[in-house]
Amino acid sequence: MVKGNWALFEEDFWAINQILQALMRSASARSVMLIDKTGQLINSIGEPPGFDVTSFSSLAAADFAANAQLAEMVGESDFATLVHQGTKESLFLQVIANRVILVILFDRKTSLGLVRLKARRASDELLNVLQRLFDKLQYRNEEVAAPTLGADFAAEAENEIDSLFRD
Amino acid sequence: MSLINYSSREINCKIVYYGPGLCGKTTNLQHIYSRVPQETRGKMISLATEMDRTLFFDFLPLELGQIRGFRTRFHLYTVPGQVYYNASRKLILKGTDGIVFVADSQIDRYEANIESLMNMHDNLAEHGLSVDKIPIIMQYNKRDLPRVVAVSELEKELNPNGNPYFESVAFRGTGVFDTLKLSCKLVLKQLG
Numbered sequence: 363m364v365k366g367n368w369a370l371f372e373e374d375f376w377a378i379n380q381i382l383q384a385l386m387r388s389a390s391a392r393s394v395m396l397i398d399k400t401g402q403l404i405n406s407i408g409e410p411p412g413f414d415v416t417s418f419s420s421l422a423a424a425d426f427a428a429n430a431q432l433a434e435m436v437g438e439s440d441f442a443t444l445v446h447q448g449t450k451e452s453l454f455l456q457v458i459a460n461r462v463i464l465v466i467l468f469d470r471k472t473s474l475g476l477v478r479l480k481a482r483r484a485s486d487e488l489l490n491v492l493q494r495l496f497d498k499l500q501y502r503n504e505e506v507a508a509p510t511l512g513a514d515f516a517a518e519a520e521n522e523i524d525s526l527f528r529d
Numbered sequence: 530m531s532l533i534n535y536s537s538r539e540i541n542c543k544i545v546y547y548g549p550g551l552c553g554k555t556t557n558l559q560h561i562y563s564r565v566p567q568e569t570r571g572k573m574i575s576l577a578t579e580m581d582r583t584l585f586f587d588f589l590p591l592e593l594g595q596i597r598g599f600r601t602r603f604h605l606y607t608v609p610g611q612v613y614y615n616a617s618r619k620l621i622l623k624g625t626d627g628i629v630f631v632a633d634s635q636i637d638r639y640e641a642n643i644e645s646l647m648n649m650h651d652n653l654a655e656h657g658l659s660v661d662k663i664p665i666i667m668q669y670n671k672r673d674l675p676r677v678v679a680v681s682e683l684e685k686e687l688n689p690n691g692n693p694y695f696e697s698v699a700f701r702g703t704g705v706f707d708t709l710k711l712s713c714k715l716v717l718k719q720l721g
Contacts, residue, residue: 374536516718522594
């Protein structure tokens with residue numbers, strides 16, 4: 363397991379993108395998101411949601427975290443999937459590699475059974491991609507330190523912060 | 530933990546405001562929300578009780594814009610300060626890149642600060658994080674009130690590691706942006 367910062371590279375991003383696209387089509391979902399367990403959005407595809415995706419990601423991660431604690435209290439290691447079923451819109455959430463959360467937003471055009479089935483297949487594929495990514499990051503962390511952004515990055519960021527956050 | 534997406538060229542970092550109940554963590558975020566340009570901030574989310582006490586967390590996303598071609602975002606969180614919400618505090622702390630510890634300067638909250646700080650150390654340790662590795666900024670809040678502990682005393686008791694500190698009056702905004710700016714800078718420095 364990779365600790366600390368992690369990075370997503372071009373090839374991994376597109377591999378993930380492809381899996382999510384296929385999942386969305388085969389499950390007839392409205393949109394599919396992949397979220398880091400700390401609440402940061404990794405990728406979102408499908409209909410542009412009519413809500414704030416950043417806030418949504420943060421709440422989805424909190425939802426999962428709270429449920430993981432509930433699972434532990436009742437003697438489960440975790441609840442790997444969560445379903446929130448509404449009258450029109452529903453959500454299916456599944457944790458993958460103990461690191462990211464797959465979120466599927468779907469409506470009455472499809473069924474929970476189909477979504478669950480397709481999610482399971484996509485999760486296996488995503489797991490492979492993520493495992494490869496984590497191995498790569500592990501190697502980089504050990505051999506050449508974490509991915510860096512260059513020496514000028516911090517200096518430029520400082521200027522930006524100073525100009526933005528003023529009383 | 531920060532997430533760098535080289536494909537969509539985005540960087541996301543997480544900063545958590547920690548501290549005892551009613552010390553001013555939410556007030557910090559509310560002030561930031563009210564003062565930053567609309568295009569910089571996202572929606573502020575508060576999961577609070579009917580009495581406006583934080584139940585789970587407050588969340589405020591801030592967008593710095595493009596830095597060296599990377600769209601850089603900070604996600605600010607507060608934890609619920611009340612002692613019995615520790616399970617929630619632990620969850621929010623997970624994966625944080627920086628911490629702002631907001632201490633209540635009032636004499637009768639002295640012990641509560643110490644207790645909260647010890648609790649933070651315990652929770653960090655449970656996530657395998659060390660206070661030496663994460664940038665921590667101390668903020669001594671409510672400096673305008675009459676019965677407050679001297680800053681030198683707070684420094685001695687709460688900040689033996691010599692982390693940077695600011696004095697603040699969060700509801701007026703004094704010290705709020707100084708704290709935020711330094712925290713953001715230290716977090717990004719770690720990425721550089």
